[in-house]
Amino acid sequence: MTEDKLPTRKENFSEWYNQLVVKSELADYAPVRGCMVVRPYGWTLWENMTGGLDRRFKETGHTNAAFPMLIPLSFFEKEKEHVEGFSPQLAVVTHGGGEKLEEPLVVRPTSETIIGYMYARWIKSYRDLPVLINQWGSVLRWEIRTKLFIRTAEFYWQEGHTAHSTEQEAREETLRMLDVYADFAINDAAIPVIKGEKSETEKFAGAVQSTSIEAMMQDTRALQSGTSHFFGQNFAKAFEIQYLDPSNTLQYCWTTSWGLSSRMVGAVIMTHGDDQGLILPPKIAPLQVVIVPIYKNDTEKSSVLESTNSVFKDLKDSGIRVKLDDREEVTPGFKYNYWELRGVPVRIEIGPKDVEQQSVTVARRDVPGKSGKSSFTKAEVAAKMHPFLLEIQDALLARATAFRDEHIHEPASYDDLKNIVQDGWAFAYWCGSTTCETKVKEETKATTRCIPLEGQPKVAGKCVVCGNKAEKKVYFARAY
RNA sequence: CGGGGCGUGGCGCAGUCCGGCUAGCGCGCUUGCAUGGGGUGCAAGAGGUCGGAGGUUCAAAUCCUCUCGCCCCGACCA
Numbered sequence: 060m061t062e063d064k065l066p067t068r069k070e071n072f073s074e075w076y077n078q079l080v081v082k083s084e085l086a087d088y089a090p091v092r093g094c095m096v097v098r099p100y101g102w103t104l105w106e107n108m109t110g111g112l113d114r115r116f117k118e119t120g121h122t123n124a125a126f127p128m129l130i131p132l133s134f135f136e137k138e139k140e141h142v143e144g145f146s147p148q149l150a151v152v153t154h155g156g157g158e159k160l161e162e163p164l165v166v167r168p169t170s171e172t173i174i175g176y177m178y179a180r181w182i183k184s185y186r187d188l189p190v191l192i193n194q195w196g197s198v199l200r201w202e203i204r205t206k207l208f209i210r211t212a213e214f215y216w217q218e219g220h221t222a223h224s225t226e227q228e229a230r231e232e233t234l235r236m237l238d239v240y241a242d243f244a245i246n247d248a249a250i251p252v253i254k255g256e257k258s259e260t261e262k263f264a265g266a267v268q269s270t271s272i273e274a275m276m277q278d279t280r281a282l283q284s285g286t287s288h289f290f291g292q293n294f295a296k297a298f299e300i301q302y303l304d305p306s307n308t309l310q311y312c313w314t315t316s317w318g319l320s321s322r323m324v325g326a327v328i329m330t331h332g333d334d335q336g337l338i339l340p341p342k343i344a345p346l347q348v349v350i351v352p353i354y355k356n357d358t359e360k361s362s363v364l365e366s367t368n369s370v371f372k373d374l375k376d377s378g379i380r381v382k383l384d385d386r387e388e389v390t391p392g393f394k395y396n397y398w399e400l401r402g403v404p405v406r407i408e409i410g411p412k413d414v415e416q417q418s419v420t421v422a423r424r425d426v427p428g429k430s431g432k433s434s435f436t437k438a439e440v441a442a443k444m445h446p447f448l449l450e451i452q453d454a455l456l457a458r459a460t461a462f463r464d465e466h467i468h469e470p471a472s473y474d475d476l477k478n479i480v481q482d483g484w485a486f487a488y489w490c491g492s493t494t495c496e497t498k499v500k501e502e503t504k505a506t507t508r509c510i511p512l513e514g515q516p517k518v519a520g521k522c523v524v525c526g527n528k529a530e531k532k533v534y535f536a537r538a539y
Numbered sequence: 540c541g542g543g544g545c546g547u548g549g550c551g552c553a554g555u556c557c558g559g560c561u562a563g564c565g566c567g568c569u570u571g572c573a574u575g576g577g578g579u580g581c582a583a584g585a586g587g588u589c590g591g592a593g594g595u596u597c598a599a600a601u602c603c604u605c606u607c608g609c610c611c612c613g614a615c616c617a
Contacts, residue, residue, distance in 0.1 A: 064578085092609095147617075203616095353576050392577035399577095410576055420576080428577095 065400075067334045072278040073206075076329060080207045083337050083401050085324065093205045093212030097321070100401065103345035105215065105321055109195065111247040111343070112217065112319060115239045121191045121219060126173050128196070129164040134172035137297040141171065144264020148200040150212075166199040171265065171290075171316055174220045175298035182312060185224050185304050189232070193219040208325035209282070209539050216320035222300060222312040226291070229313035230268075233289045234512075236317040237270050240285035248323065249340040249456040250274050250330050251463055252284060253534065255509025260493055267291035273508045273534065275463040276329035279483045281508045281536040284326050287317035325539075330459050331425075337402025338425050340455050341448035348374055348381040348444065349403045351394045353410035362414050366437065370407065370419060373441040379448075399424060404451050405444070413437075425451055425458070467534075476523055476535060480505035484536040488529035490522035498524055499535055508534040 065082070066074045080086050085101030097105065113123075129152060135142045145168050152164040167173070178190060195217045202212045219236060223229040237254050244252045252272035262269035266288040274284045294300065295311040304310050331338040341347050352367045354360040367383055374381040382403075384394050391408070398406055408420040419440055423431040435443055466483035470476035479485040480503050489495060489507065500506050510533045522529040 351576095355575060359575095387575095390575050390577085390579055392575085392579080394577090396578050408576065412576080 065334060065336065068277060068332075075332075075334075076325075077207070079328065079332060079336060079400075080325075085328075085337075086207045088207070091212075093202050095205075095207050095211045095213075097215070100345055101324065104327075104339065104343060105324055107343040107345065108243075108248065108323060109217070111243055112239075113193075113195075115243060116193050116217075116219065119235060119239060121193045121221075124192050124194055125196065126167075126170050126177070126194055128167055130167050130170070130173045132163045132165050134176060135165060137172065138265050138294060140293075141265035141297075145169070145200075148202070150199050150201055168198050168200045169316075169318075170194065170198075170218055171220065171294055172298070175294045175300060175314070178220075178222050178312070178314075179298045179300045182222060182300055182302050185302050185310075188222060188224045188302060188312065189228065190222040191219075191232075192221070193217055206325075206539075208321055208328070210322075214320050214322065216318050218316055218318045221315045222295070223314070224302065224304065224310070224312065226313050229291075229315050230289055233268070233270060233287045233315045233317070236315075237272065237285070237287040240272050240287070240317075240319055243319075244272055244274065244284060244323075244326075245456065247340070247342045248327050248330075249342075249452055249459060250284070250326055251456065251460040253509065253511050254513065255511040255534070257286075257509060258491075258493075258496060258507045258533070260496060261507060263288045265290065265293055267293065270512070271509055273536075274326050274330060275466060275484065275536075276326070276539070277332070277462065278329070279466045279536070281484065281534070281538040282322070282326050282329070283508070283538065284323055285317070285319040288315060290314045290316070331455055332402070333427070335396070335427065336400035338455065339402035339404060341404045341452045344380070344402065344404055346380050346382050346398075346401075346403045347448055348379055348405045348407060349394075349398045350374075350381065350383045350407045350409065351391050351398075352383075352385060353391045353408060355411075359411045363409055363411065366414050366419075367409050370409065370437060370440055374444060377441040377444065379441070379444055395422075404448060407440070421447070423451060425454055470523055473523055477503050480535055480537060484508070484534050485523075486532055486534055487523035488520035489531065489533040489535075490525060490527045490529045491531070492522075492525070492527075495522060495524035503535075503537075505535045505537050508536050508538060 065078050068075045084098050085104065086098055087096045089096050132151065135145060148168055150166040152166065153160055182188065182190065197213050197215045199213045202210055205211050221232050223232060241252050241254050244250045252274045254272055255270065257269040257271055263286065268289040269286055271283045271286045274282050276282055292311040292313060294314050300312040300314065301309050302312060327339065328337060331340065350367050350371055352363045354363040364385070371381060371383045395406065402424060404424050406422040406424065408422065413419050417437045418434050419437055421433050421435050467486055468479045468483055470479050470485045470487050476485045476487060496507050510531050515531055519528055519530050521527065
């Protein structure tokens with residue numbers, strides 16, 4: 060375990076991220092290229108995220124199930140765009156039990172095909188609809204360039220798959236789950252996101268329409284943090300997912316899928332972290348409070364530990380995720396840096412002076428140095444901690460929102476757009492043509508992120524690239 | 540696929556050109572003592588078939604041949 064200083068975000072944002080993930084013990088590199096090991100601290104963070112999502116899925120009527128990891132290769136060939144989109148990324152199992160398999164099996168890169176196959180068997184009548192199933196698991200997409208949490212071959216996620224009797228109901232489901240993702244991102248992860256529709260080139264392979272939530276990282280690059288797809292009847296026709304309607308006519312279902320992955324962990328790191336390390340939002344932080352005792356000799360030690368123990372108990376009893384760092388072999392200063400690197404939202408310091416005054420010193424992770432320190436009386440710590448954590452949660456969201464808004468600009472011209480996307484997002488009229496989109500990508504590396512669902516102008520304008528009539532505005536940005 | 544670079548304790552490196560005692564250094568790790576309100580100091584330890592195979596030699600981390608792996612740049616792909 061190395062505890063050297065991180066590079067600053069300004070010096071080298073990418074290197075800051077790579078080292079931070081490893082040093083904070085969120086994750087580590089696995090012996091297989093492209094794969095990562097999620098360490099206990101990182102997995103606890105992910106669990107706190109999945110918990111918030113899973114609760115929301117249940118509230119919106121979904122139930123969990125599990126589908127197999129291995130999928131017959133032939134399944135992928137049933138939907139044309141789907142196979143074209145995924146075949147370069149597939150890992151294929153050709154042997155089992157020492158023998159060559161009759162049909163190769165694909166390690167799932169996503170589960171539309173196998174779930175579609177099962178839905179076709181289960182759905183017979185309009186009375187069986189809607190089917191609202193979610194699956195938690197991992198998937199594998201072959202990747203060369205990897206970055207822990209952001210792009211790895213295997214990653215953890217959930218994928219919801221639903222089938223409906225009408226187009227409208229399926230479209231509503233897609234937007235409902237996009238709202239769930241946005242609500243989670245904003246309120247739990249304190250990440251402001253923009254909901255929008257993907258362009259033809261950016262949408263999911265096989266979808267009629269893809270929508271996503273897009274977040275801005277501190278290097279101003281965009282990160283797609285959750286997606287929701289409307290498939291129309293594409294998969295229903297490929298897998299014959301059919302039902303008899305009330306008039307005894309055979310109909311194809313309308314299906315959707317939606318997913319949010321462990322990439323969200325990367326989003327939390329790159330949205331909130333600073334040069335000292337992680338800054339975790341209290342709602343999802345594995346530890347919300349860490350207590351550091353300070354003493355010089357045995358006399359001080361016993362009175363200080365008495366105080367830390369009682370504060371620890373008060374906080375724990377009130378439902379706070381708290382840790383007492385009573386290690387004797389490292390100094391308090393070392394512990395400050397250690398827990399700051401790991402992003403614990405609140406640090407409580409208790410020394411002889413605090414004991415004497417029946418108080419504790421409280422330091423906020425999101426406000427470094429003396430200005431983030433204040434004093435609570437010992438008796439009120441537990442009562443004050445809940446609102447204090449909420450205040451921090453709000454401050455993180457406000458800071459991230461301000462940062463994002465400062466880096467979104469509306470270009471006055473195409474040249475202006477080229478400048479803007481070097482250090483921000485450009486919000487501009489776009490005619491919708493792939494030609495214009497591709498031109499921007501080739502000349503600036505920026506792609507269209509999404510056509511936002513909200514905040515569209517009432518009147519048409521001119522495409523920032525070609526000058527033709529444009530109905531809607533889109534975000535252009537460099538993306539992960 | 541083309542060009543360049545690197546493999547030496549857990550991590551980062553020196554030593555290789557010009558072969559020679561027991562292969563060093565920093566960080567980390569273990570133990571002890573002191574220290575303790577912002578990355579503490581001192582001392583004693585543990586830990587290496589020098590990427591692998593073969594060869595030259597009295598003697599190889601060092602020279603020769605083959606081989607494996609990784610990184611960077613370019614090409615290709617999205």
